Amino acid sequence: MTADIDEKAIRKDDPDDLVMALAEAKAEAICQKLPHGAVREKPSSEEDARKFLKGYSGGYAATVSSVLVTNLKSGTRKGGMDRVEIHFDEIPGEVIETLIMEGIVLKSAGGLIIEHPSIVPYVKRVAGTTDSVMGLPKALPEKLIKDAL
Incomplete structure (x- = not known):
């Protein structure tokens, strides 16, 4: 693209x-x-988090990460993007409320935290890597560093 x-x-x-x-x-x-419904940063309130999580329930979310590495010796720069789609089963209201009460969803972009034990049973499919959803697609910087060398 x-x-x-x-x-x-x-x-x-x-x-x-x-x-x-x-x-x-x-x-x-x-x-x-990129096809997306909305750019979601960290929820600014419990109501935002609730809206985000209810929106994922029975649907999906997508994350996009970008990485840019620079070889300080040669000045070569290499960049890339990583996209992950997460598909969810219906997330019960009590699970959403537990996540909000714990406050952890208020600290992640889009309130999206697929590794939490309360949400794991409702993650139907992940097209991509969990580490990318959590903030850094490990394979991408490794590849870009090799390319920049």
């Missing part, structure tokens, strides 16, 4: 700053093209 941004519209005096600004603009443009 290409970003299709106007690179000339992004200007920085320092080459390092410029390539980073371009990478960020491209990543944002690509994220906007």
